[in-house]
Amino acid sequence: MAEVLFYHLTESRLEDALPPLLEKSLERGWRVSVHLGSEERLAALDAHLWTFREESFLPHGSDMAAHADRQPVLLTLSREAANSATVRFVADRAELPVLEGVERLVLMFDGHDQDQLEGARAQWKSLKSDGHELTYWQQTEDRRWQKKA
Secondary structure, three states, X not given: OOEEEEEEEOOOOHHHHHHHHHHXXXXXXXXXXXXXXXXXXXXXXXXXXXXXXXOOOOOOEEOOOOOHHHOOEEEEOOOOOOOOOOEEEEOOOOOOOOOOOOOEEEEXXXXXXXXXXXXXXXXXXXXHHOOOXXXXXXXXXXXXXXXXX
């Protein structure tokens, strides 16, 4: 069973919160996929990850480009991960990815979007009933993550 973490965005946008989490994942040697809900969001996040901070480089690519299987961080619209990621992030109302071989699933949702809140609640219930270990993290005012459940 995958370890499942729910990340409730209350103080920042996905574009601000996701890059540091991806950096930490790469520091730990994990292969990562980021599952998104639209081509527009994928393209915007792809561009943002190249420029989000001047002093850093976050190697990534999308499954719409060549060599998707070689990417340490893969942006995708698919439920599969061409790079065999064992850590999968889900955002932007994307469908849950295939969990076979996944060690960690991170669901990020915007606390100011009622549809995303309801979707996260439904995913919590479904994943809990499937026997996954779930934790819930919420942003504090200073944009740190605090474990709530």
